Amino acid sequence: MKRTYFFILMFLLVTALDILCLFQNEQWNFLVMYSQSKKLVVAILLMITAIIYCAVMDWKERKKPGDGREALRDQKNG
Amino acid sequence: MNLATDVGRDAWIVPLICTFIGMFLFWWFLYIIRHSEQKTIYSLFKQSLGQAGGSILGVIYITYFIYICARDMRDFSELITNAVLPSVPLEWITLCFMATVMYVLWIGEQNFINLFVIFGYTVAAIFIVFVVLVIADGQFDFHNLLPIMGDGIGPLLPSTFTQVMEFPFGELIAFTAFAGTMFPNLPGKVVRAGVFSVLISGLLITLTILIELITFGPSIRERALFPLVSAARNISIGNFIERIEMLVIFAIMLAAIVKVCIFAYAALQGVVWYTGKAYKSLIIPYLLLTTVISYYVSNNMSEHIIVGLGFIPVFIHIPLQFVIPALLLILILIKSRWRKQNDRSIV
Amino acid sequence: MTGLLYKTWEELESTFEHSFGKTTDFVKVPVMFNERKCWILYYSSLVGSANLSSKLMLPFSQHAGKAESLEQFRAAALASINYMYLTDWIQIARQLNKNSVCILVEGEYEALSIEIGGYTERSISEPEIQQSIYGPKIAFTESIETNISIMRRVLRTKSLQIESYDLSSDKVTGAVLVYLDDVIAPELLQEARQRIQRMEGKKVATLNHLLEGLRDDKKANFFPTLMINERQDSCVAQLLEGRAVVFMEGSPQGIILPAVFQDFFKSPEDAYVPAAMMLFMRLLRYCAFFITLLLPGIYIGVINFNYEIIPINLAIVIAGLRSNLPFPSVIELLLVEAAFEIMREGSVRMPKVVGNALTVVGALVIGEAVVQAGVVSIVVVIIVALTGLSSYAFTYYNFAFSIRLLRFVFIGIASILGIFGVFLGCVILFAYLVNQRSFGYPYFQMNSKRSLL
Numbered sequence: 102m103k104r105t106y107f108f109i110l111m112f113l114l115v116t117a118l119d120i121l122c123l124f125q126n127e128q129w130n131f132l133v134m135y136s137q138s139k140k141l142v143v144a145i146l147l148m149i150t151a152i153i154y155c156a157v158m159d160w161k162e163r164k165k166p167g168d169g170r171e172a173l174r175d176q177k178n179g
Numbered sequence: 180m181n182l183a184t185d186v187g188r189d190a191w192i193v194p195l196i197c198t199f200i201g202m203f204l205f206w207w208f209l210y211i212i213r214h215s216e217q218k219t220i221y222s223l224f225k226q227s228l229g230q231a232g233g234s235i236l237g238v239i240y241i242t243y244f245i246y247i248c249a250r251d252m253r254d255f256s257e258l259i260t261n262a263v264l265p266s267v268p269l270e271w272i273t274l275c276f277m278a279t280v281m282y283v284l285w286i287g288e289q290n291f292i293n294l295f296v297i298f299g300y301t302v303a304a305i306f307i308v309f310v311v312l313v314i315a316d317g318q319f320d321f322h323n324l325l326p327i328m329g330d331g332i333g334p335l336l337p338s339t340f341t342q343v344m345e346f347p348f349g350e351l352i353a354f355t356a357f358a359g360t361m362f363p364n365l366p367g368k369v370v371r372a373g374v375f376s377v378l379i380s381g382l383l384i385t386l387t388i389l390i391e392l393i394t395f396g397p398s399i400r401e402r403a404l405f406p407l408v409s410a411a412r413n414i415s416i417g418n419f420i421e422r423i424e425m426l427v428i429f430a431i432m433l434a435a436i437v438k439v440c441i442f443a444y445a446a447l448q449g450v451v452w453y454t455g456k457a458y459k460s461l462i463i464p465y466l467l468l469t470t471v472i473s474y475y476v477s478n479n480m481s482e483h484i485i486v487g488l489g490f491i492p493v494f495i496h497i498p499l500q501f502v503i504p505a506l507l508l509i510l511i512l513i514k515s516r517w518r519k520q521n522d523r524s525i526v
Numbered sequence: 527m528t529g530l531l532y533k534t535w536e537e538l539e540s541t542f543e544h545s546f547g548k549t550t551d552f553v554k555v556p557v558m559f560n561e562r563k564c565w566i567l568y569y570s571s572l573v574g575s576a577n578l579s580s581k582l583m584l585p586f587s588q589h590a591g592k593a594e595s596l597e598q599f600r601a602a603a604l605a606s607i608n609y610m611y612l613t614d615w616i617q618i619a620r621q622l623n624k625n626s627v628c629i630l631v632e633g634e635y636e637a638l639s640i641e642i643g644g645y646t647e648r649s650i651s652e653p654e655i656q657q658s659i660y661g662p663k664i665a666f667t668e669s670i671e672t673n674i675s676i677m678r679r680v681l682r683t684k685s686l687q688i689e690s691y692d693l694s695s696d697k698v699t700g701a702v703l704v705y706l707d708d709v710i711a712p713e714l715l716q717e718a719r720q721r722i723q724r725m726e727g728k729k730v731a732t733l734n735h736l737l738e739g740l741r742d743d744k745k746a747n748f749f750p751t752l753m754i755n756e757r758q759d760s761c762v763a764q765l766l767e768g769r770a771v772v773f774m775e776g777s778p779q780g781i782i783l784p785a786v787f788q789d790f791f792k793s794p795e796d797a798y799v800p801a802a803m804m805l806f807m808r809l810l811r812y813c814a815f816f817i818t819l820l821l822p823g824i825y826i827g828v829i830n831f832n833y834e835i836i837p838i839n840l841a842i843v844i845a846g847l848r849s850n851l852p853f854p855s856v857i858e859l860l861l862v863e864a865a866f867e868i869m870r871e872g873s874v875r876m877p878k879v880v881g882n883a884l885t886v887v888g889a890l891v892i893g894e895a896v897v898q899a900g901v902v903s904i905v906v907v908i909i910v911a912l913t914g915l916s917s918y919a920f921t922y923y924n925f926a927f928s929i930r931l932l933r934f935v936f937i938g939i940a941s942i943l944g945i946f947g948v949f950l951g952c953v954i955l956f957a958y959l960v961n962q963r964s965f966g967y968p969y970f971q972m973n974s975k976r977s978l979l
Contacts (some may be wrong), residue, residue: 107454108464110310114242115249115472118495122246132480140382143270151464158460173364264831264945275943279950279957286961294960296972348604429949436953 105155112148185227186338187397188324191388193335193343201348202374208355209370211504214511218359220352221452227303227372227510233451236503243499244353244463248442250487252276256473257480262408264430270474277470280439284447288361291440298433306383309411310390312423319393323405328505342488346418351377352500356445374451386504407431407482445467461484531613535563535632541568544888545615556713559631567618568627574644579608581642582627596631596638608641620692624700630974647672653757656921660798665770666778669703673773673780677704680762685709691722693730693774695912701725701736704780705770717965718770718783733777740772740783742963751964753785760794784965791815793921812882814919817912818929819955822859823936823948825909829855831944847903856941858902863934865892871913 135141162165186193213225220240225233256273283291303480313319328335354373362369391406394413402407408431411424443466450461477483532538539554546552550919551571557564569579570954571747585603593599600609610626612618613636618628625643653665666673674688691701703718718740725739731752741751755761756779761771764782774780775898789813796804829848833841874885885949897904913933920926933954939947962969 103454104456104461105448108468110238111241111465113452113470114238115245115468116475118246119249119475120243122486122490122495126495127329137269138216140270140474144474145469147467150376151467154467158456162456177244264944266831267943272943272946275947275950279953282954283957286957290960290968291957293971294957297956297960297970300972307674345634418839420836421837424944425832425835432949433953 102156102159104159105152108152108155186335187329187337188392189399190397190400191324191385191392192328193339194384194388195281196335196339196342197348198385200344200376201351202345203258204348204379205351205354205377206370206374208371208504209365210512211507212355212359213365215359218354218363219364219448219452221358221449221489223507227507229292233490237449238452239452240356240499242445243495244356244449245469245475246351246472247350247445248439248478250483250491251438251442252434252469253476253483255432256489257409257483258405258428259418259430261404262424262430262481270415273470273473276435277466280436280443281462281466282435283374283440284443284466285459288357288444292361294441295437298437300359301309302430302433305426309423309427310386312414312416312420313390313394313410314460315384315416318413319390320396321393323393323396324389329389340431341492341497345492345500346488348377348381349496349500351505352444353442353445356448360448439469528776529638530635531630532635533614538565541615543946548778552622557586557590558589559596559629560593563632564626565630567622568628569622572623572625572645572647575625577642578627581644582640587853588667596634596636597628598941600638600640604640610639612639613637617949624946650666650676650906653925656755656757656794658757658795658798661794661807664754664771666720666758666761666780666964668776668778670700670773670775672799674702674704676758677761677765677771679748680758681706681765683814686765691726693722693725693728693736699776701730704765704773706765706768709768710764710770711768714768714770714784714965719770722772722840726858728925730774732783733779736772736774737781740938742965747962748932749787749959749962749969750790750924750928751785752920752923753782753784753789754779756780757794758917759797760792763794763797766813784967786964786967787959787970790920790922790925802943810920811919814916815929817916818926819933820935820936820948820952821916822863823915823940823951824858824904824945826856826937826940827943827945830941844903844905847905851900852903855906856937859909859937860934861907862892862896863937865896866910866914867930895949917974 120131123134212218212220212223212453215226220235221237224240226234227233228236241399252273256269256276259272259276260269281295282407286294337393348368357363358369360375387407391400391410394410395403396408404408408424408427410423411427415421441463447461450456450465453457476488542552542554551569553566553568553570555566557566566582582604589603593602594615610621612621612628618639621639622628625641626639629638629640629644647669648667650664650667652663664676666676678686683706684708687705688702688892693701693800701722703722705715705718707715710731716786721740726737728735730736730738732737737754741747743751753764755764755771761780761782761847765771766828769785770783774781774784775962791808793807793811796807803901828836829844833845835845848855854860865888869892870885873884873888893907896902897907917926920929936948936951939951943950956970959970960968
């Protein structure tokens with residue numbers, strides 16, 4: 102599930118950076134923007150698609166273990 | 180898009196200065212990654228800061244690349260909603276643009292580099308046509324540029340160091356994520372070609388701003404959202420060749436695709452480095468993430484510009500583009516000297 | 527199978543029936559060969575009677591009485607004919623199917639097969655699909671031998687190499703690979719050999735099967751990655767550039783491999799006109815390519831989303847013409863396009879005499895009546911006519927076909943996203959082209975150097 106977890110981590114980090122930038126610029130209304138209904142629906146749909154895609158790819162890989170190259174990479178990165 | 184507006188008629192000098200700094204910057208970035216084992220910036224982090232510190236810094240850089248990619252996507256989508264398709268919602272435009280970018284990334288780096296070469300020729304052709312038409316149109320005034328640097332070089336400096344140096348030139352840092360894997364060992368030929376292309380693109384930016392200035396003058400240029408498009412829109416030759424802004428927008432779109440692809444590719448290379456998954460399986464989720472972020476980078480165009488040219492260069496670009504690479508450079512120099520001394524002492 | 531051809535001479539008759547069936551064009555003639563019994567076997571449909579009597583029967587009647595053995599007879603009487611000694615029935619059947627005659631003599635356990643040929647063939651004619659004003663008026667025919675002879679008549683050099691392959695499940699449908707061994711890249715030759723050999727034992731009835739087998743991408747692709755050519759001069763030019771040509775028995779065209787995007791904009795005529803003219807013509811063809819592909823899409827995009835980019839006077843004219851039309855512009859354009867495509871398809875199938883009439887009727891109906899009735903605007907007719915004309919500017923029919931298809935995709939995108947959609951479509955199209963490969967060569971690359979990736 103490495104791919105999915107890393108993706109969620111990246112999602113959180115990029116969102117944090119985005120909010121930080123808006124916040125620093127004294128855009129106190131960023132919460133209002135984040136709750137605009139049309140945008141929110143599209144964004145949630147896209148994120149769900151992305152996470153499901155990640156999970157499916159991970160699940161597919163889990164079915165055929167023993168990919169030597171990946172194991173090597175994992176070892177290298179600890 | 181609208182660079183260095185605060186210096187008025189001297190706006191074109193700023194990118195000219197920055198071009199030469201940018202050439203040095205690019206050489207510097209490539210110099211740094213030549214000293215890492217795997218020739219990417221991610222391996223360099225690990226090498227110099229160890230496993231944990233390197234990973235944290237690498238993840239920060241991936242975040243940064245995705246965020247910048249999202250900003251560029253937003254830039255371009257705003258241009259399309261403003262100038263071409265006012266009736267279509269921004270979300271749809273970004274989605275369609277992203278689908279194109281996904282396909283371009285999916286065909287693999289060897290192929291999209293070839294594609295970008297074709298784009299380069301196309302953009303060059305359109306630019307030449309544009310310049311010729313501007314000259315033929317004759318509605319320009321070189322007096323808009325005078326006096327050149329009337330107030331001395333002082334007023335130019337803030338915008339040089341807090342905007343233009345970071346915004347197009349410092350972003351070359353993205354190349355450090357994949358240049359080393361694309362051209363193994365980075366021979367001198369590649370570095371020279373890279374520095375030369377930075378020079379060419381810097382001169383192109385200068386020329387663009389010059390055209391904007393001589394057709395509009397500094398005050399209108401400052402207020403226009405997309406001055407280049409407006410300049411193209413103003414051209415009218417014999418009531419027949421009119422409104423060639425579509426050509427210019429096409430060229431801008433090609434450039435935007437290249438830029439978004441390069442940032443996305445840099446980020447994806449990082450993800451590949453840390454997760455070890457296949458590159459093609461990562462394209463869809465990460466570009467969808469980029470799209471979502473590009474919806475939320477700002478409320479509207481003006482806010483987008485304020486954030487993009489005010490806060491981001493100073494607090495995000497400078498640390499990630501200059502401070503960290505400079506620290507890495509110092510680290511590399513110290514290490515190599517230390518190693519040399521070690522070698523000598525062993526001998 | 528190394529057993530003897532026959533054990534006793536008498537059982538041969540049943541063996542024939544066993545191996546060749548009861549087909550009526552199989553001829554077996556019992557004759558006497560120097561007082562020994564002898565069979566002459568051939569397919570009457572593959573061996574011409576004139577050739578048979580002059581090449582075989584006449585020498586046979588003169589020499590057969592004197593010869594001690596089959597080899598002696600062959601050396602004396604059939605010295606100038608290709609021959610082969612065969613020892614098993616499968617090979618005999620194969621040789622018989624390749625226009626040969628087999629002779630079996632009592633007491634000798636090898637069959638002599640000699641190539642006679644001589645069935646009726648179409649003679650060499652002028653090229654019909656790829657016409658050109660200049661250049662040789664020679665097109666390939668259905669026979670491989672004729673085609674090779676056509677090639678060698680121009681390339682009289684020892685480096686012109688020809689490799690024969692037996693394709694298809696019965697291993698009889700022949701194909702040849704023609705190349706110049708001092709020019710061709712060894713990797714390309716290797717790849718070509720491998721791919722043709724891969725086709726052995728598969729169903730190869732038409733040139734299209736062979737094309738599909740030779741192609742890089744097995745999935746459907748929009749643009750032809752191999753070139754079909756029926757002209758002698760362009761094939762020779764391609765050979766000299768280091769490419770290979772494949773001919774197949776029964777199809778009057780050669781397949782040139784590899785073929786890249788730019789090749790489809792070259793015409794055989796280019797070699798006969800001044801360089802400036804050639805450049806102009808080529809530029810014209812590129813323009814035609816973009817007009818065919820993009821013009822209807824751009825029209826839809828401009829009419830639906832970006833009225834303002836057309837010059838004001840023209841915009842007023844177009845708006846006036848479109849003011850009281852019943853359909854939306856996309857439907858209108860698709861109607862006329864459909865009518866045009868049907869007309870084009872119809873005129874291909876029509877006999878030549880009626881074809882002219884069809885064009886006239888089509889032009890009248892589409893051009894006049896529809897506009898006057900106010901169903902479609904005349905601007906749309908102009909757009910479609912221009913697009914249609916441009917699609918005829920290509921020298922290669924199957925290339926024009928793929929663009930005709932893609933045009934509808936562009937109309938679809940433009941009706942949703944306007945000109946922006948057309949732009950994105952262009953980018954995707956070029957990305958697709960860059961991604962294609964023809965025998966490992968990149969299909970679309972700006973610099974003409976062709977590095978094997």
